[in-house]
Amino acid sequence: MQRGWLLARGFPPATLLALHNACAQACFFCAGPGTTGVPDHARSTVEAGLAQLRARPDGVTRLLVGGNEPTLHPGFPSLLAAAREAGFERVDLMTNGEGLARHAEEWARLGVAEVVVPLYSAEAAVHDAIVGVQAWGEVVAGLDAAAAAGISVRVHTLLLVENLDGIGALASWVRSRWGSRLGVALLRNKGSFDFGRSAPSFTAMITALRAIPVPDRPLGIGTPACLPTHRDKPALVAELYFLTQQRRRGRGCVGCAAADCAGPVSGYEDAGVAMAAD
Ligand code: SF4
Numbered sequence: 001m002q003r004g005w006l007l008a009r010g011f012p013p014a015t016l017l018a019l020h021n022a023c024a025q026a027c028f029f030c031a032g033p034g035t036t037g038v039p040d041h042a043r044s045t046v047e048a049g050l051a052q053l054r055a056r057p058d059g060v061t062r063l064l065v066g067g068n069e070p071t072l073h074p075g076f077p078s079l080l081a082a083a084r085e086a087g088f089e090r091v092d093l094m095t096n097g098e099g100l101a102r103h104a105e106e107w108a109r110l111g112v113a114e115v116v117v118p119l120y121s122a123e124a125a126v127h128d129a130i131v132g133v134q135a136w137g138e139v140v141a142g143l144d145a146a147a148a149a150g151i152s153v154r155v156h157t158l159l160l161v162e163n164l165d166g167i168g169a170l171a172s173w174v175r176s177r178w179g180s181r182l183g184v185a186l187l188r189n190k191g192s193f194d195f196g197r198s199a200p201s202f203t204a205m206i207t208a209l210r211a212i213p214v215p216d217r218p219l220g221i222g223t224p225a226c227l228p229t230h231r232d233k234p235a236l237v238a239e240l241y242f243l244t245q246q247r248r249r250g251r252g253c254v255g256c257a258a259a260d261c262a263g264p265v266s267g268y269e270d271a272g273v274a275m276a277a278d
Pocket of ligand 1: 263
C-alpha cells in the first residue's frame, strides 16, 4: 500500500518504518504524552517492525525510518540489521541527531545512507531553548560524524519567531559545513503551545527568506508558493513527514493565482496578505 501511495504521488518506491518511542528532547511544539512520555506498552514492537521488514515488496530497496525518537528504541540496531537481511539496500533516517556522534559509523555499516535532522539555529542557546534540553553541541558533533562516515546530511528547521533572525546564518552555515541546502517548514498549530507567540507572520517570513542570498536560500518543505524558497527537492522522509500537516488557505489567499498551492498549514490566517500588498 505504501508503494502504491508513493508512486501515485510521484515519489520513489520505499517502505516507511515508524518507530514510536519516548524522545529525550522536549521541543515546545511537540513535547507531550505521545512523544516524551511514551510508556513501554505503547512503544512500537520489534515484532511488528520485523514483520514489516520481512514483507518488503519486490523492487523496494529503500527504507525510511522515522517516528519519535527511533534511535532510542531498544530494537533500533537489530531492526537496522534485519532490514539489511530483508534486502533493503539504503536507509534514510529521520532523527533528532543526538545519537549520531556515538553511532554514525555503526549505522552507516548497517545501511544508513542519509540522516535528516532538525537544527533550529547556528547558535547553541537558541537551538537548546527550542528543544528544551542542551543538545546543540551533540547534534552538531553527530552531523560531523555522519558526514565523516559517508552519510549524506540533510538539515531542516521550522520558521519560528524564536529563530527567524538567524535563518540566513543557519542556512549559510549548514551549506558550508555539510554541503546541503537547509530545508524550512512551517510550525503546525497543535493547540498544545502558544502558536500566536511562536509563528511568525507571512510578512516576516517572506522578508527573512528574501534577505538570504540565492546560493544559500533554503528549500521549502511543503511550504506555500508565496514563500520565496528554493525549489530543490527536500529529503524524501522530511517531505513525507510534512505532507501529513493539515492545510487550509488563509484569508489573503482569496484570488491567489497559485492554483497548485495547497495553502499553508492551519493557523496561518495571514497567508497571502503580504504578497497581495507587494
Ligand atoms: S494560495 Fe495562499 S498560501 Fe498558497 S501561494 Fe497563494 S497566497 Fe500563498
